[in-house]
Amino acid sequence: MKVLVTVKESADIADDFAVDDDGIDETYVEYDLNEWDDYAVETGVQLAEAGIADEVVGVTIGPERADETIRKALAKGVDRAVRVWDDALAGQDLLDVSTKAHLLAAVAEDEDADLVLSGVQASDDSFGATGVALAERLGYEWAAVVSDLDVNADAGEARVNRELEGGLQERLTVDLPAVFTIQTGINEPRYASLRGIRQAQSKEIAPKTPTDIGVEDVTSRLELTEMFVPESESEAEYLEGDAEEQAAQLADVLRDVGVVTE
Numbered sequence: 001m002k003v004l005v006t007v008k009e010s011a012d013i014a015d016d017f018a019v020d021d022d023g024i025d026e027t028y029v030e031y032d033l034n035e036w037d038d039y040a041v042e043t044g045v046q047l048a049e050a051g052i053a054d055e056v057v058g059v060t061i062g063p064e065r066a067d068e069t070i071r072k073a074l075a076k077g078v079d080r081a082v083r084v085w086d087d088a089l090a091g092q093d094l095l096d097v098s099t100k101a102h103l104l105a106a107v108a109e110d111e112d113a114d115l116v117l118s119g120v121q122a123s124d125d126s127f128g129a130t131g132v133a134l135a136e137r138l139g140y141e142w143a144a145v146v147s148d149l150d151v152n153a154d155a156g157e158a159r160v161n162r163e164l165e166g167g168l169q170e171r172l173t174v175d176l177p178a179v180f181t182i183q184t185g186i187n188e189p190r191y192a193s194l195r196g197i198r199q200a201q202s203k204e205i206a207p208k209t210p211t212d213i214g215v216e217d218v219t220s221r222l223e224l225t226e227m228f229v230p231e232s233e234s235e236a237e238y239l240e241g242d243a244e245e246q247a248a249q250l251a252d253v254l255r256d257v258g259v260v261t262e
Contacts (some may be wrong), residue, residue, distance in 0.1 A: 001052060001054055001114045001115065001151075002053070002054060002057065003044045003047055003055070003114070003115045004059060004108050005040050005044045005057070005058050005059070005073065005116075005117045006010075006037065006040070006058075006104055006117070006119070007033065007034070007041065007060045007073050007116040008037055008038075008060065008068075009031045009032075009060060009062045010032055010035070010124045011031055011124040012029070012031070012124070013028060014029075014030075016028075019229055031069055032069065033069050034119055034122055035119070036119025036121055036123065036181075036184060037119035038119075039187060039189055040184055041077075042076070043149060043182055045078075045190075046187065048079075049077070050181060053115075055079050057082065057111055057113070057177055058074065058078040058081035059084070059104060059107045060083050061089070061103055062084075062085055065208070066083055066085075071200050072211075074200035077190075080203055080206070081204065081206070082107055082206045082208055083207050083212065088210070089210070092248035094220060095222070096221045097129045097130050097133045097150075098133060099219070100134075100135070101133035101134045101137045102128055102132050102215055103218070105134055105138050106214055107213055109138070113177065115142070115177060115224075116131075116135075116177075116178070117179075117180055117182055118134065119131075131180075132144055133176060134179055140179050141175050141178040141179075142174070142180065142181075143162050143174050143181075143197055144162060144180075145162050145181060146160045146162050146181060146184075147162065147169065147183045148160060149180065156176045158173070158178060159172070159173050160172050160178070219244075237253070
């Protein structure tokens with residue numbers, strides 16, 4: 001059985017950052033493996049360690065910079081990876097869910113994946129629809145927000161627990177091939193060992209263009225029109241000075257609003 005794990009390069013913004021007409025300057029941005037995808041990676045690697053998966057392949061959509069992120073998945077036990085990108089993708093502000101699902105589905109079909117694992121959502125933009133849209137594109141069965149997974153490859157099915165509203169759990173049997181979006185807490189993602197990090201340097205990351213995987217139209221319907229820091233509507237008053245001066249100011253404020261009297 002082949003498992004495909006989707007991996008997103010997630011942006012982490014510094015506490016103090018500046019916004020200009022083009023958005024947030026790259027000097028304020030760092031990139032890392034998306035938190036939810038880390039649990040999906042661990043799930044795939046555990047399936048391989050249990051002898052259920054014969055191969056675990058990672059896939060990401062991103063520029064060459066994203067190799068560093070996907071290599072973290074390789075260091076944790078993913079066998080090899082595919083990275084999809086070209087100038088047409090680079091020229092678009094934001095990729096919508098449909099475009100990402102189209103690209104990921106093309107890779108899944110090219111790899112003939114039996115099981116696709118994706119994080120429930122992205123930690124930077126909080127989108128949470130890509131996994132389900134991918135299942136629809138592939139025509140695979142699916143389950144979202146999976147908190148427990150038991151795969152029976154011989155029977156061609158998997159039993160899953162998925163989270164519902166109000167703390168409820170739903171137990172399902174899902175036929176393979178399938179797409180599961182993995183929730184945090186399903187396992188404990190491992191730290192990459194020094195041996196794993198060294199081995200990851202020699203593992204394959206295959207750069208592919210959309211054309212390479214049979215996708216011609218990569219036009220996103222999302223457009224970034226403006227980015228700005230919203231104005232604060234807080235009526236908070238900051239007290240300055242040392243402790244004694246601040247205490248005196250606070251006492252004046254409390255008297256003004258009638259909380260205390262003279």
